[in-house]
Amino acid sequence: MASAARPLLRGVVFDLDGTLTVPNLDFREMHERCGVPMKEDLLAAVRQMSPERQQSAWKVIEEMEGEGRRTLELAEGALELGRWLQRHGLPTAMVTRNSASTVRWLHDKLWGPAGIPAFHPALSRDDVEHDKPHPAALEAIAREWNHPLGPGLLMVGDSPSNDIGFGKAAGVSTALVDPRRRFREGDSSYGADVVIDSLLELPQLLWKTFDIPGPLGSTSAQTLAKKSEPLPETAACRAAVDGDIAALKAMAKEDLLAADSSGNTPLVWAADAGKADVVESLLAAGVEVNVKGYLGNTAVSRACRRGHDSVLRVLLSSGTGVDLDEPNEKMQSPLHFAAFKQKTEAVKLMLAAGASTTSLDRKGRTPAEDTSDPNIRELILQARASL
Incomplete structure (x- = not known):
């Protein structure tokens, strides 16, 4: 149940260009080629032109957007935010002044390949009667989601007027993406509820600002408290913990693959116990390296959590397709464990x-x-900066 102080987050609506993607359109050139002063709303001005001028202007806009699509890339944190919202079961939508072709390109080339559900609804300028900042598109999304307009819906964008003003007009919460800090000086953020440098910052702010629904959310009745550690139950799992390679080699492969009631396989138990030689032997026998055990943790996660460096070296050098980032049931990656x-x-x-x-x-x-x-934090931040 949502707290009195914090709204329950119902869904997130995104702008496209400059928000989900790195801005790559020269709007000054676009305005000039269309014959529209920069201070005027381009789309509104084009729609009011004579048919002949309008046709010419749309041709310019489509041409420049088409060129932009070829170099389109996702903004920092976009995929991570998308996955985070997906794992929390939160719907996402899009409202953009770009064309439907650009929306399809994003879904087909950048979003879909990452395994993240498409934005729905995804409303381009070709799909709406009124362009942003008119609130009609947000009203349509609220109806589609069967949620009332209000602070439980969030509009995220990089334009104070077209995105934040849009959200304010509809009465929803707003987040301004302002990586170059253009709008924080002189109070030109249109009163955005949240102002961020990167989409990567948004999930933690959402956790602190909203009640998050779902089994992993802040409103869950599911107990996420620490649980007592299980003990190995099968003969193979006990042999793995004891380091008894001879016993394991005498067992059938199906026994080496089988999990006990905790979900742990012999490999996960061996990694947890710090038995590097057992891990090496089990991998040589062909066991699955990324299998999830207790609380959804893999062998890599357990080795990171315990600090079993020798085990980790064996796993990482095994050539068995180790997933470095597989999260557990609490969405913690192996690196989260090692850092924490x-x-x-x-x-x-x-x-x-x-x-x-x-x-x-x-x-x-x-x-x-x-x-x-602080030293570990700096190590990670340096690695991130070097990418």
Whole structure:
């Protein structure tokens, strides 16, 4: 149930150009070629032109957008934010003054390949009667989602007038993406509720500002408190913990693959116990390296959590397709574990292997934000800056 002080987050609506993607359109040139002064709303001006001038202006706009699509790239934190919202079961929509072709390009080339659901509804200038900042599109999205307009819906964009003004007109919460800090000086942010440098900052702010629904959210009745550690139950799991390689080699492969009631396989137990030689033997026998065990943790996660560097070296050098970033049931990545538990060598090994420095836990924290060790935080931030 939502708290009295914080609204329950119902869904997030995004702008496209300059918000989800790096801005790459020269709007000054676009205005000049269309014969519209910069101080005027381009789309509104074009719609009021004579048919002949309008046709010419639309041709310019479509041509420049088409060129922009070829170099379109996602903004920092866009994928991480998309995955975070997906894992929390929160719907996302889009309202953009770009064309429907650009929306399709984003879905087909950048969003879909990452395995994130398409924005729905995704409303371009070709789909609406009134362009932003008229609130009609947000009203349509609220109807589609069957949620009332209000602070539980969030509009995210990079334009104070077209995005923040749009959200304010509809009565929803607003977040301004302002990486170059153009609008924070002189109070030109149109009263945005949140102003951020990067989309990567938004999940943690959402966690602090809203009640987040779902089994992993802040409103969940599901207990996420610490649980007592399980004990190995099967003969293979016990042999893995004991380091009894001879016993394991005498067992059928199906026994080496089988999990006990905790969900742990012999490999996960061996990684948790710090038995590097057992891990190496099990991998040589062909067990699945990315299998999830207790609370959704993989062998890499357990090695990171315990700081078993020798195990981690075996896993990372095994050539078995280790997933460096597979999250557990609480959305913690292996690097989150290593950072939180202050396992410096494990952090270094994971960073050297290419682990994501921007993965987000359920509260929206990156690994650098999930450690109290300033040296580890600096290691992670340096690795992120070098990318």
